[in-house]
Amino acid sequence: LKAIQCLESTDRGVSVHPRSGDASYPDFFMQRCTQCKRCTEECPFGALDDDEKGTPLPNNTRCRRCGTCMGSCPERIIGFKDYNIDLIGSMIKAVEVPEEDDDRLRIIVFVCENDAYPALDMAGMRRNGINHMLRFIPVRCLGSVNMAWIRDALSAGMDGVMLLGCTYGDDYQCHFVKGSEIANKRMENIGDTLSTLGLESERCVTNQVAITDYDKIPQIVNDFVEEIVEMGPNPFKGF
Numbered sequence: 001l002k003a004i005q006c007l008e009s010t011d012r013g014v015s016v017h018p019r020s021g022d023a024s025y026p027d028f029f030m031q032r033c034t035q036c037k038r039c040t041e042e043c044p045f046g047a048l049d050d051d052e053k054g055t056p057l058p059n060n061t062r063c064r065r066c067g068t069c070m071g072s073c074p075e076r077i078i079g080f081k082d083y084n085i086d087l088i089g090s091m092i093k094a095v096e097v098p099e100e101d102d103d104r105l106r107i108i109v110f111v112c113e114n115d116a117y118p119a120l121d122m123a124g125m126r127r128n129g130i131n132h133m134l135r136f137i138p139v140r141c142l143g144s145v146n147m148a149w150i151r152d153a154l155s156a157g158m159d160g161v162m163l164l165g166c167t168y169g170d171d172y173q174c175h176f177v178k179g180s181e182i183a184n185k186r187m188e189n190i191g192d193t194l195s196t197l198g199l200e201s202e203r204c205v206t207n208q209v210a211i212t213d214y215d216k217i218p219q220i221v222n223d224f225v226e227e228i229v230e231m232g233p234n235p236f237k238g239f
């Protein structure tokens with residue numbers, strides 16, 4: 001059935017599972033491209049060829065619309081018309097950050113829409129308690145999370161950031177094959193950057209769950225809140 005869906009979707013120029021029917025493609029604002037080749041190296045589906053200088057050459061028929069290229073680009077020049085750097089950036093800005101002298105903290109969780117978000121939804125429907133300091137932002141795949149969003153969240157005074165997505169490794173469950181693993185590597189690098197700024201690297205973590213983990217998710221996110229509470233507020237809050 002998947003093969004039939006693939007043929008039929010390709011014929012119509014739309015994406016296959018898990019973004020079935022998606023007719024959008026990533027746009028590149030090439031004037032600002034530095035030809036760093038990160039997008040071509042990280043695309044899990046080989047949908048970005050490049051020329052001899054390293055300029056990406058999109059191969060749209062292979063594109064699965066995962067957004068990993070958008071997450072990889074340090075210049076933030078890749079985006080979809082309905083999913084882009086500014087859209088998620090606006091969602092981060094819209095989150096209320098408690099004042100410095102308030103005893104409430106604020107923690108953002110970027111949640112993969114494929115497994116983690118439905119599992120979180122299920123946890124909510126089962127009335128499993130989730131800490132009130134958490135705010136959730138759905139993303140196409142953890143691979144699409146641009147590190148600029150993490151920096152934006154911390155500069156806005158958020159006290160912690162978690163990426164919640166699919167299992168990676170040999171027994172991977174990532175719907176876009178490598179997105180979750182790539183996000184984990186990027187987070188290790190941002191951890192080093194945080195340490196040089198004097199911020200605890202443990203303020204930014206990744207976690208993997210399956211769609212059947214709806215009973216485990218509340219504990220995973222609530223434990224993270226407790227860790228952040230122990231660390232105290234983001235020292236850059238208010239600056």
Ligand code: SF4
Binds near residue numbers: 046047064067
């Ligand atoms: S990373 Fe994903 S969205 Fe970007 S070109 Fe490759 S398949 Fe398409």
Ligand code: SF4
Binds near residue numbers: 032
């Ligand atoms: S990641 Fe961005 S800057 Fe680097 S080659 Fe791709 S589009 Fe250009």
